[in-house]
Amino acid sequence: MIFTIFKKELKDTLRDRRTLIMMLVIPVAIFPIILSLFVTVSESFSKEAAEKTIQIGVVGSEDNYIIKQLRLLPQELGKKNITVYKDTVELKAAIKIDSAQIGIFPSADFAMSMEIKKPAAVTVFFNATDLGMKERAEAYLGTIESIAKQERYIDLKINAEEIKPLEISYSNVASSKEMIGKLAGGFLPYIFIAFGFIGCMYPAIDLFTGEKERGTIETLLTTPVARWQILFGKMGVVVLSGLLAATFALLGLFLSIEVLDLVQDPEILEVIHGILSPKFILMLFGLLFPLTVFFAGMMIPIAVYAKSFKEAQSIITPMNIIVVLPAMVGFFPGIELNVVTACIPIVNIVLATKELIAGTLDAGLLGLSFAVMVSLAVLAVFISYKRFDKETNVVI
């Protein structure tokens, strides 16, 4: 009987345009759209920034060391025009009205300090809201400083090698797999959690509140099927919808990576392809199945209690934030799966998935996370059963 109900509810759900959009269209389309937009916009911004001719204002006279060096800098560092200002008041005003993007003020004793080979002070003015200007100034002045250093080495007859006592090299022992897992691995469970929740939402409301609102539940309750069987049949569809939405979101992500060719590094690509292995997918679904049951179990009592689609939607939608916030823990490096975090629902799934991608997952902690989620899922199903069994909740 559970399967009969499941079959019918699945057919009904798959014919609902609203559910299909939330479960299939949005999850599949969202990543290709976001990523291609992101790539196009960032590419055009960086191209525009690199090609932009900026105005540099310098306080002082034309024979100033900084101005002379600036004029000699190659175009590869960025196109520029130089304007001389008589004081910093005029210079700052020019930056404020954007007639200059970078302002350079060599101190009054700049020439003297250069002469006696002391550090010569330079103040750089810029508008922090004009992105990339500080970096441009650093590139120009960094190059000028290197030139000045070389000049001093020659003047002082110093071998640059001799005043560099240490040659330090840093070597990362973590594999790319581990790095991606620990640093970016939080993204994968976040997608799954966010879309799993959204995927469960519409079927939960439609199959419980909707059925009550449309008056079809009465006919179902008069058939020789136990209420728990009706509940389980419907719940199966809610859980499957959540899992499908999450799967389609992941599919969309992988498709966009492959189609848009965003990742060039072969090591990173190998890790991404590794995520698509049957073993990894099986383990991921093993973790996420109880989570989706938990979501369904959270939503069903509300959907059963609500008297209209609108009421159910207005209660369940804000819950999305409660679910997504702990899922964001995965974005913070340094938070690891341990006995405490393994007991926090959602956080445990996010951290366990990160460890799974990194290949550093501890079997004991995985078991604990799984046990916590299964317990919560069982509790949520029990609450759903109690709610669904209450006759005044089921019939308007």
Place this chain on the structure above:
Amino acid sequence: MIEVNKLRKEFTLSKTQRKELNTTDRTALAVDDVSFVCEPGRIFSILGPNGAGKTTTMRMLSTIFKPTSGTIKIAGIDVSEHPQEARKKIGFLTGSTGLYARLTPNELIQYFADLYSIPKDVCLERREKLYTLLDMHEFQSKRIGKLSTGMKQKVSICRTMIHDPEVVVFDEPTSGLDVITAENIIQLIRDCKSEGKTVIFSSHIMSEVDLLCDDIAIIHKGKLLHNGTMNDFRANMQAPNLTAEFIRIVNATKLEKV
């Protein structure tokens, strides 16, 4: 046969409901000590004004609600003890019954036949008979959401009868329906009677009651005010017609209270 004995239904009121009803009582008595018997091959009508307890009684008969106390036996089966067995014997139809708009009549009927564990060949045979009777072949494969009210009502009838129930419960079945669609229901009720089924229906449309009923019960504020045959009711009427007599009985209880 339906045997109802000292039936009682009490609902717990929520804070909001207490406010709406302007009461401090934590419970509301919807049905109070109601007893009656509906015989096979006869049509038993429950009459009552809005909020009298008709729908609650019907919902208890069809096992949607559990009685607070008292017993209901459907074809000899106690509904509280064996609800699933009792449901196999019941067909339930209301005026507000919804249908799954995204399914076709064929899919819907098959779904309910599966829920009643009816073998496929039996289902097809019964479905064909009902389709012919109700002239449903033309729209059997169209989505229910796209059907007219009359067509939908035919699908509802088909759904109610697909498991050939011994007892048929009609809760205000013609409420909100047009004359032609209502006529389909009236015909179905008559057919059920002629087939020897036990028929119980609640209504507040006197002409329907007058036309169809063999037995009548009047319920008001959860209490049974009258229970007997239609012929006895007509013979003892103090008012000139059925509607006036019904109003007289209901008002008499109000006066008694005053």
